[in-house]
Amino acid sequence: MKLSDGVETAIHCTAAVAGLPQGAVMAAADLAEFHGVSASYLLKHLKALVKADLLVSVPGPTGGYRLARPANEITLLDVVLAVEGPEPAFRCKEIRRNGPCAPGPSAFPRPCNINRAMLKAEQAYRAALSQTTIADLNSEFLATSDPRVVERADNYFTAQMRPQKT
Amino acid sequence: MKLSDGVETAIHCTAAVAGLPQGAVMAAADLAEFHGVSASYLLKHLKALVKADLLVSVPGPTGGYRLARPANEITLLDVVLAVEGPEPAFRCKEIRRNGPCAPGPSAFPRPCNINRAMLKAEQAYRAALSQTTIADLNSEFLATSDPRVVERADNYFTAQMRPQKT
DNA sequence: GCAGTATTACTCGGATAGTCACTGTCCGAGTCGCTCCGG
DNA sequence: CCGGAGCGACTCGGACAGTGACTATCCGAGTAATACTGC
Numbered sequence A, B: 001m002k003l004s005d006g007v008e009t010a011i012h013c014t015a016a017v018a019g020l021p022q023g024a025v026m027a028a029a030d031l032a033e034f035h036g037v038s039a040s041y042l043l044k045h046l047k048a049l050v051k052a053d054l055l056v057s058v059p060g061p062t063g064g065y066r067l068a069r070p071a072n073e074i075t076l077l078d079v080v081l082a083v084e085g086p087e088p089a090f091r092c093k094e095i096r097r098n099g100p101c102a103p104g105p106s107a108f109p110r111p112c113n114i115n116r117a118m119l120k121a122e123q124a125y126r127a128a129l130s131q132t133t134i135a136d137l138n139s140e141f142l143a144t145s146d147p148r149v150v151e152r153a154d155n156y157f158t159a160q161m162r163p164q165k166t
Numbered sequence C: 001g002c003a004g005t006a007t008t009a010c011t012c013g014g015a016t017a018g019t020c021a022c023t024g025t026c027c028g029a030g031t032c033g034c035t036c037c038g039g
Numbered sequence D: 001c002c003g004g005a006g007c008g009a010c011t012c013g014g015a016c017a018g019t020g021a022c023t024a025t026c027c028g029a030g031t032a033a034t035a036c037t038g039c
Helices: A006-018 A027-033 A039-051 A078-085 A113-129 A134-144 A146-159 B006-018 B028-033 B039-051 B076-083 B113-129 B136-143 B147-160
Strands: A056-057 A064-067 B055-058 B064-065
Touching: A006 A027, A006 A064, A006 A078, A006 A134, A006 B113, A027 A039, A027 A064, A027 A146, A039 A056, A039 A078, A056 B076, A064 B028, A064 B076, A078 A113, A078 B006, A078 B113, A078 B136, A113 B006, A113 B076, A113 B113, A113 B136, A134 B113, B006 B028, B006 B039, B006 B064, B006 B076, B006 B136, B006 B147, B028 B039, B028 B147, B039 B064, B039 B076, B076 B113
Parallel strands: none
Antiparallel strands: A056 A064, B055 B064
16 A cells, blocks of 8 residues: 655645645746756646646646635545546455355355445545634744745745736 | 555455464465466465565464464554555655756755655554554454355354464 | 747657566465275 | 384465556646727
């Protein structure tokens, strides 16, 4: 069980975009530089976030990304599902039907109880993720981080952000 | 996020071994045939279960595997960790330190709050897994499965199991 | 000076190679049961 | 007939290829700002 590294960058980028003023956007290249990751690859994950309706992309010069809805309505679960896909981590192959002791598919009307237990645990995982919003993360970041870091980040964002006219 | 398929086979095999009489063992080849999976590959996971002290292997002819401790003391979490490894699914790369706004490592004395939130969710996942034991799974299997399946499985196990002398 | 237009440069989006972990397999080391031999 | 040694076969354990997903990258479609031209 391993989450792809893209989840981390996606969360950081979403939190960063959430720190922009209302209506402003930020280009993928700037987000990549700010986080020190590859710009080309970051686009892949940003695309996934756009497809999941978490971000909105603005094309053309002065384009970039902004949140699709308020930061307190975007949870960690939303970001994780957008990047990793909605499928559960445990995917029952129904191997109980394979062996010589299986009379046939009709003998298994109920879902595999192992599968049920695993999915139940995963629901607990997702429930925990859905309790933290991007807004929570940013509030905590501002409250607990080194003031120098906050100041530098604020300066960077002020310099790179692009206010939209409309 | 995807659990390896080996987790499913490992859980099924552990539950199967738990159904053996006290002290009896079952060969990997029989476990593989019973579940309809590759015997060569199953050994890989059984080895992991042995290394994690969930199963005990008995070498030589009439050898096989048996539980290392009672079935009600083996949880799904034990099996998952044995196969997948103890590392958490989310591994923070500390990318917040990469960008041009990071003064230096000394500016981040506290762990990344994103990492904390992700690990907290994973703890909830593991806590849920640890609430289900192999004994629970087998009790539920006996209570809810088609009687034909239970009977066939019981016959198979009676024929293939190997009672140990000592 | 101003409006309209063509250009230009910049942005995101999708299609394309490279790398690592998981899947699947094989052969070798070790051990117990069986057979043969001797008493 | 009984005990013991040797042999054989079966078991698990670790090392070796194949495949799919994630990582990383590039080039093309689209758009807004810009420069230019004509009025």
